[in-house]
Each structure stands twice: as C-alpha cells, then as structure tokens.
Amino acid sequence: MEAETKNDLGVDEKRLHDDEQNEKAAEAAVLATPTKIAWDGPEDPSNPLNWPSSRKISIGIIISLGQLVCLMTTSIVAPALPQIAKDLGLGASETQMSFSIFVLGQGIGSLFIGPLSEVFGRKPLWVSCTFFFILWNSLCPVGKSKVMLIIGRVLSGAGGSCGVILSGPIMADMYPKKDRGKSLAIASLFPYLGPALGPIVGGLVSQHVSWPWLFWVMSIFSAVIVIAGMLIIRESYKPIILKHKADRLRTQGVMEAADAESSPQSLLSKIGVSLSRPLRLLATRLVVQLLALILGLAFGTYVLVLSFFARVFIDQYDQSATSSSLQYIAIALGCTLSTQTGGRLMDFIYARLHTRQPEGAPALPEFRVPILLIGGLLLPAGLFWLGWSAQGHAHWIMVDIGALIFTAGDFLASQAALAYILDEFPTHAASAGAASRIVSNILGFTFPLFAPQLYDRLGYGWGNSLLALIWIVVALPVSLAIWFWGNKIRRVGKSKKDE
Template structure:
C-alpha cells in the first residue's frame, strides 16, 4: 500500500486490473503505427526524389523529421496524460495524426511533406507513449512483462511486413498511396480507442497544479536512479537495433556481397529472432524475475556484439557475421520488454512522464546513431559492430550502477 501525495488517498500499488483481448489488440495496433509509418514508404525514396526533383538527402530528411516529431511528441504527450488521462490524449493525437497523414499524401513539394511528417510524428507519438503507459496502469510484474513482450513482438514483425506492404501499395498506387493506407490505419486506431479502450488512469491519481506539477513529476522520475538504469537499458537496447537497421544493408550487401533477396531473408530471420525471444520471455517471466531476464539479455547482447567487433576486425566472415547478428538482435526480446516493465514500475505514479522520457531517449538515439554507423564508409562492418557494443555496454552498465546506487 502507498499514499498518493497529491490526493492523500491510500492506493494499492500492487493492484492490477484484467486486460481484455480487445484492449490487447488495440495496444498492439498502437505499437505498430510508428514502425509502419517509418518503414512503409522506404521503398519509394528513389521515386519520390525523382518526382520532386530533389536529392536523396532531402527525401531522407522527411524520415528524420518524423523521428524528431516522435521524440518531442513523447515528451509533451506523456506528461500531459498524467494530468488529463490517457484516453483524451490518444483521441486528440490520433485525430490530428489522421489529418497530418492525409496532408502528407497531398503534399505538393518535399518541403511541405517534411513539415507534415513532423506533425504526423509528433501527434502519432500518442500511440507509442500511451500504449506503454496504459499497460503500466493496468498490469504489474509478470503480467506487465508479458504485455510488453507482445509490444516488442509487434515491433519486431512490423519492420519486416512494412516494406513488403509498402512495396505492394507503391506498385499499385504510387508513394502517396502509402500515406492513404496509413491514414486508414489511424482511422481504425481512432475507432478502436473509442470502442474498446477505457480510461486507465483514474482521476484521483492524476497530477494537479498545472505546469509546476508536471515539472515535479519529471524531476521525480529523473531523480530515480533505478528508473534511469532500466530506462537506459531500454533506450540503448534500441540503440543496438538502430545501429543494426541503419548499417546492415551496407554490411551484408556491400561488404559481404549478399543480393537484395538474400539480405531480405537475413533481415527477416533476425526479426524472427526477436519474435522467438519475446515469446520465450513471455513464458519465462512466470518463473524468472524480469530483472534477471533483463540482465541475461544485456549480457548476451554485450557478448555477441563484442564477438561482432572481433569478426569485423579480423574478417569479416559471412556466416560468423550472420550468426552473431542473429543472437545480438534476438537478445532484444529479453531486454526491451523487461526494461520497460521495470522502468515504468519505478514511475508508477507518473507512468506517462516515465514513458515519455523513455520514448524521447529511444528516438533521440535513433537520430544520433544513424550517422554514426556510416562514419567508416560503406566498405567496413567495424562502425556498426562498435556502435552496437558501446550501446549494449551502456545499457548493462546503467542497470548495474542504477540498481546498486539506489540500494546504497
């Protein structure tokens, strides 16, 4: 039992409410929108550059601004949901995201597309940040870890499906059709929120006092060393993934000479590794503590990333690279779900703010890591492997020192 400092009421901090299949499906859809919005239009980049008469970097900027919008949107929407509730922010964010997505489809110039992509990312962040907050509101411990494993599974499958789906849509309708499809998905999400997703953050637990209370929530979350440790594992776990996603096309195709088809097969196999590990995590959390599973995943990620560095320096050798990448990426299935469960467990009173900090760090790192892995050029695997290793070490170090400092 604990006392809510704002209302003075006694709150059972261990209580959990059942999560219906409809709510689970809705949360999965919320989690899928961001990776779909990132990956579905990637196959159209050359066509878009030709249509607008601009460079590839100008088209790439539309992706960068979307990621920046996601990061900032997390920081704004998450804390606001601690005050106003999850459902109103989801409804408003999703509605505006639908408008922004339609405007992306109508964009007459790449400049307008860039602006609308930022708005789409900012408002679409509601689904990303609040799906985590809703789970934290409604589930505890192993139950929460299972639900977060589902979100990790969705985020592992969506990047595989998105380019394939996007390629089919582009072939039929052109790149603008991708945004019409995304708008339709967002409409489905809005209807789903209205139909099956009740408010999960009761009024008596919401923050009051305006901006000062929001700042106090943020200060409380950021001063929690255990939250910072687990949140760091979450963010830098995604750092490993972004390093892999950004560099693997060049490493596997330019360095190792894989064809586009074989690269797609390898990418799919690695995504399935995340799915397998996430499924195993959902089964294991009933018997093994989430913190133990998190540490196992982080240690595995460090070990296989270190071996990737060795392989990149002395080789690289194709089969060694493929096997080590598979295990390093699959380790995310143990890291992300458990890090999310443990971090938000430390921010129970302000789950929206905690989720916002994690999401902003996640997408902020994505914007930083993408250029880092290209520093050595397209003919070496060393930058990718080193970036993965450094990210994994920081994630593990955060958990070790965060939990140790909090215990002292």
C-alpha cells in the same frame, strides 16, 4: 501447517496471490473525503486490476496494433527513399533525414503525451493523438514538397508515438507487478512485426503503385484501429476513474460540491506541473538518467541497424530491393521471440526473487535486472556476429542469425528497463517513461545520420564492433550498478512529487 501451493514454474502461488491482494488493498485504503474517493474495496470491479481478462487482452491487442502502425511508418519509406529523393530533389542528407526525423517526432510527442495522459486520461490522449497522426501522415506526400514531407513526418511521428508511450502505462494500470512481463508481452504482440512488414509493404506498394500510397495505406490502417479502439478501450488511469466516480456522486448529491481543484486555474496549473515532470525527472533522478542511457543506446543502435540492413544484402549479396526487404523478417523474429518469451521469463525470475525475500518484504524493481543483463549480453554478441558475417561474405543466413540475436538482446534489455520504470513510478509511469525515451529518440534520430560514413570508413565488421564495444563499455556497467546499488540509486534526487 498448510502446504504451500506451487504453480507450474515452482513459484509460491499463495504468496504471489497475497501480494496481488495487498497491492489492490493499498489502493483501496485511500480515505474518502469530500474531494477524494476510494475504491469500493479490493475487489471493486471498476478498478482496472479487477477487469476481466478478456477486456484486458482486447485493450492490449488494440494498443499493440497502434504501436505496429508507428513502427511500420518508421521503416515503410525505406525501400522508396531513392524514388522519393528523385521526385522531390532531395540530397543524401535530406533523404536520410526524411527517414529518421519521424523518430525525432516521437521524442517530441512523448514530452506531451505521457504527462497529459496523467491529467486527462489515457484514452482521450490515445484517440486524439492517433487522429493527429492520421492527419499529418496523410499530408506528407501532398504536393510532393520536401518541406511538407519533413514537417509531416515529424508531426506524424509526434502523434504516432502515443501507442509506444502509453502501452506500458496502460498495461501497468490493468496488471499487478507480478504479471508485468505477461502484460508487456501482450502489448508487444504485434508491433515488432513492423520492422519486417514496413519494408516489405513499402517495397510492394512503391513498386506496384506509387510512393505517396505508402503514407495513405498506413493512415487507412490507423483509422481502422482507432475506430476499434474508441469502441473497445476503456479509461484505465486510476486517478481519472476515481475523479469521474467522484463527479458522478457529486451530481447525485452524495458528495459535496467540487473543490477549487476543479477550477480552470487549477487545471492549467496541473497541466504545467505535468508537462514539466518528464524533464524534471530526467534532470534530477539518477535512476531515470541511467535507464534513459540504456534505452537510448539500445534504440539508437536498433534504428541504425534498420537503416543499413537492406543495404548489406544489396551491396554484399547482389539481392534485389524486394529480396533484401524480406531479410527484415529476421529482425522481426528476434523482436517478437524475445518479447514473448522474455515476458514470461521476467515474471518467473521476479517471482522467484520475491519469494526469497523475508516475509512481508516488498518486491524490488531490481528484480527486473537479470533480464536486462541477459539482453545486454546478447546485443553485442549479435552485433559482432552480424557485422563480421557480412564483412566476410558468409552465407546470408549467418547475417540473419546475427540480426536475430542482436534484436533479441536489444528488446529484452529494453523490455526489462521499461518494466523497472513502471515498478518504480506506478502513478507517473507515463511521465517517467517519456523522460527515459527523450534520450532514445534523440539517439534514434542521430545515429542513422552517420551510418553511411561509419560503414564506408570501417566496413560492416569493425563498424558493428564499434557499436558493440560502446554498449559493453557503457550499458553493461550501468546495468550491474543498478543490480548492486539500485536501492541507493533510486533514492538519489527522489522527492514527494515523484510519488
């Protein structure tokens, strides 16, 4: 009997390779017809799964930098909010809204960007939405008008969300399920430096130049990235690649003329169906609802912590605005360490659970849940640590350690939930991701609005403890339910339209 080959993690490498080949073969098995075309076998070089690693990594880095722009833009205005409020005559609530409404814009953008990328392709949506972000972000400070600031922030948030919305689907287009964690680690290589870089850059720019340059610096940075993306990124959505292939063959006379699906009427119909898909998935699929709840609580709590974090060190430790902004490095470290190490750990656990399955049994999305549970335990632990360290005036490094643990748990849980969605919705991953992020962005917008009242009334200790208890009562039971009854949960509300 042939000996089983093992990789350095002790996983059956041959079986994992066979699973990857089966995944490619399943795509290649689509029958060619006058209106449909398949890959030229499992090793077709035009299939993104077969692209060279160098190309995949290059695309992943560009997408990662695009996310970095979005996350930096979310928080870069935080150090300058007092000056912006003074110059524009903003009240306390208006000032807070000018910060968090960018997140609401991301939620609005996700409703359009995700589904439209399944009609027109990933690259056209990413490029056009990035230019849309550059336009409105540049207009935010023009005229120093509160109306223009609010409108610009919400619309730039809508455009800037393209990196966040499309990163997971693009990486899923290029990597098989067994490498899902690695692919998400590549896509998250840079963006989670944003929570640290945003306030630091914001503090330096607003202190040494003027706050309008906060927006223009990010627009210039984004322009460089989108130009690089236009040169490096290739279309990765497989139905669009096959459609382009069919169009070339029809032009060459190899295939029959395009059918009625190419008519403008059909295109409008496809756009309508695609745009309705995220809301339909959120309304009908129980698994999407549960994952949206987890992602929403994680993201809402994260944005809330971002909004008050600098205040802790200014109020409790008498640090300057510049010194307090440096504390965001702890948050960035927690995010980056968790996504990079968590990605490899996720793939290891996924492979081990899969190889324990009977021969021929499919890998299940539930194999992502162990990472979700690990993150789900670290998140409240970090909140308790962070809150009570600040409340008790412990050394500032203790607050930073709590922030690191919290953000590590937050992003481990979010990464696992996203991987679950990508596994469950391989064709409509962007729409399913958009559906799950609707709740995230709504909570990300609303949570920071009550942050001042929360900590003024309860203090940092009990305020963060309340957030931790909400997570323990809501998110942990939901995660356990998905682990034990995921197969039944995934079937609730499922239809052929989801395939």
